[in-house]
Amino acid sequence: MTSYLGFLFGLTAFLYLVSTSAYVAHFYLRQGGRAATATGILAFGCHTLTLGLLVFHLRHPPLYSGFEALFSLAWVVMLNYLLFELLTGLRVAGTFLLPLALLFLVYAGVLPRPWEAAGVPLASYWVLVHSLVALAGYGALTLAFAAAVMYLLQERKLRQKDFHLFYQRLPSLDTLDSLAYRFVLYGFPLLSLGIVIGSLWARQAWGLPFLREPKEFFSVLLWLVYAAYLGARVLLGWRGRRAAYLLVGGFGLMVFNFFVVNLFLSRRHVF
């Protein structure tokens, strides 16, 4: 009786595809903005329903497997984005974020489905909090990444003196720069908290020395990148391209940490 979960997952991914197309079309044609938002809300609604049923079926938070984590991460990103659009009306950001959310879902699609797997041992309360906080942090940092990419595009167009599509549609450099900064301000404390809880728990449960777990090592590296970004910005007054490159690098590391480290290097982390 779990085929409906598979169907709903497929439907969610399909709606994200539709919504991504709608946002891209809106970017090019500068119309159909409301329709794009409507598809986004629909996709998010279907996503939320699926997530709810998944939790109901599994009887644990959706954080136990790579599939669950990616599915939840896409949900966090979309939730953040829709709130952001509600607050600022900047639909352009959707054109850059929806493909990322879609990518997360597609990647989730190739991983084993949790409802087909055998029962998993219950994780401790602290592991769940650790995962939840880290996931929320990743969501915010994904948004910062999208803002940084938009910044780099706009900066490039301004330098190349190409005043067509991207120059016209993208917001000002200052707006994009401070957006990225704000998302890091909101994601960084979550990331820090996730790492602290995780490593404290690792000490207690496994008695591992600090940084011996690969995931922990890369997470601390990730933390350093964002710390460097914030430090350079606040103390040295870094603005613009270099700061944006740091955020792109940070996101790359985050993706590496999320996907590669789990699959090949770490035994204790499923994601």
Added chain:
Amino acid sequence: MQLVLLGLSHKTTPVELRGRLAWAAGEIPGVLSALCSLPGIEESCLISTCNRTEFYLASEDGVPVLELVLRFWAEAKGVDPEELGPHTYSASDMAVVQHLFRVASGLDSMILGETQILGQVRDAWMLASEHGSLGKYLHALFNQAVACGKRVHSETAISQNAVSVSYAAVELAKKIFGSLKGVTVLIVGAGKMADLTARHLLDSGVREVLVCNRTYERAVELARQYSGRAVPWEDLGRSLGEAEVVISSTGAPGYVITLDLVREAMRHRRYRPLFIVDIAVPQDVEPAAGSVENVFLYNIDDLEQVVLANLEERKREAQKAERIVAEEVRGFQAWFRSQDAVPLIRSLREKAEEIRRKELERLFHRLPGLTDREREIIAGTTALIVNKILNDPTVKVKEFAGGEDGEVYLRAFSLLFNLNPGEKGPEG
């Protein structure tokens, strides 16, 4: 009822003739009175700007409005109607509506999508309205035209980007700094274009203006105009470190702002973005300065590229605007056609009331024993019955008259109820 347009614009008439055939605002009330006294013309409105002079008129069907107005216009301006004729264009009914809606939306303007014309259309409407030369038709027409123009400006981006070089500089500055509220502007030299750009920037609410000139007195004088601060020529480098926006237009033969100067300034300002517009010919700013991190350097050719790209963008938006105009014209057309139903409905109501009154009289005659109160109730009930029966046909005939086969419905309506509204008296 027919709507008629007679006019000329930048598309049909050279500028000096346009000037000769235009009307000053003070003359317009007199013109409107004269137009409305022409035989058969019931409503008139006149738009006269430096780019267009257009007469909008409403008259009974069959009145030779064009000839009348053309002759009036030629006479008033002392030109031969034969000479004036080829420079004008005319339209009737829905073509008039479409033309005015396009004009109000800036689609017929010399600079596509400009918004000034919308205000001018509104002014023409207000003036005619105050003067009493508008009736139901032109009033509705101008009301809808202004609404259409507003809708086009709010639903499309047709008027949003810069189409002059000096505004392009402001637009670029906004693409870098977002709001210009906290921005300091440095003006180097004193060219005309720099002056215009500086004024646009001031309108955008910049924080401070610095003026740097080889002759300090000139700098002081300019600074007073912009309520800014004069800077001695030796302090140019330091000012570069302070300002976010630099506009340079000196007459110097060599580079005034060199790569070294910019590098030094950027270090000083901790690489916060610096936007430099070099309007001077020959150039004031060493081109290599444009490749320094966070320096955005543009010259006059680049600004022209911005304008070209923006005009393309406006053309794309114009397609959307045309769709809105078409939609609004259809809306007006439905209303316009439904007005033909008004006299029919009135005559149907009169006929029904007449029948009711006669039959009541006969009834009361046959039943003399009725009390006043009973008579009142009977009269009230019959009125209610008549109204209830007529309600659907009157609502529906208005609706159908506004549709595609409106005339067929109107004809059927008058045949079915045997109505002759023309004989009942003067109808609007």
